[in-house]
Amino acid sequence: MLQKLIFAASLATGVAGSQFPEFSQQYLQRLGGQYDALSQIAADFDASATRAGLTRDTALAQITGSTFQDAHREDMANAFARLDNVTADLALLRAASPLERMAFPHRFRDSETFAATWADFRPAMPVTLEGAFATGIGFLAGLLGLSGLAAALRWPFRKRAAV
Numbered sequence: 001m002l003q004k005l006i007f008a009a010s011l012a013t014g015v016a017g018s019q020f021p022e023f024s025q026q027y028l029q030r031l032g033g034q035y036d037a038l039s040q041i042a043a044d045f046d047a048s049a050t051r052a053g054l055t056r057d058t059a060l061a062q063i064t065g066s067t068f069q070d071a072h073r074e075d076m077a078n079a080f081a082r083l084d085n086v087t088a089d090l091a092l093l094r095a096a097s098p099l100e101r102m103a104f105p106h107r108f109r110d111s112e113t114f115a116a117t118w119a120d121f122r123p124a125m126p127v128t129l130e131g132a133f134a135t136g137i138g139f140l141a142g143l144l145g146l147s148g149l150a151a152a153l154r155w156p157f158r159k160r161a162a163v
Contacts, residue, residue: 010142017138021098
């Protein structure tokens with residue numbers, strides 16, 4: 001019975017794994033949109049700073065004096081930091097194949113983009129080679145993980161051989 005349960009759960013993890021290539025593609029598309037939007041914000045800010053004869057850092061430092069200005073400076077600094085992260089993640093994820101992206105879960109770190117992608121994501125039938133491999137990887141991960149867990153849970157109860 002336990003083997004059947006492990007097999008069924010492994011099938012479920014295989015199906016879940018098969019969705020990763022499509023999810024990563026949709027995340028990548030949304031991340032590209034975030035890059036475009038943040039790049040425009042940075043370009044507009046930098047252009048304003050240049051017209052005033054300032055660098056980005058100097059212009060940021062000058063946004064001070066009121067609660068609103070302090071909040072705006074912090075928002076802009078956060079946008080620039082997010083742009084740096086998005087730029088690095090986008091370059092790496094674009095260069096990776098759908099299967100290689102499975103090795104970079106830490107590059108799916110833009111929480112707003114991840115949440116928006118997840119909210120709109122609908123499972124699809126994996127008809128690509130990448131989908132088939134991801135299905136197999138998910139199945140094997142489930143099979144090995146659950147078999148190991150079952151063995152660990154049974155270990156204290158196994159019969160000891162008579163010496």
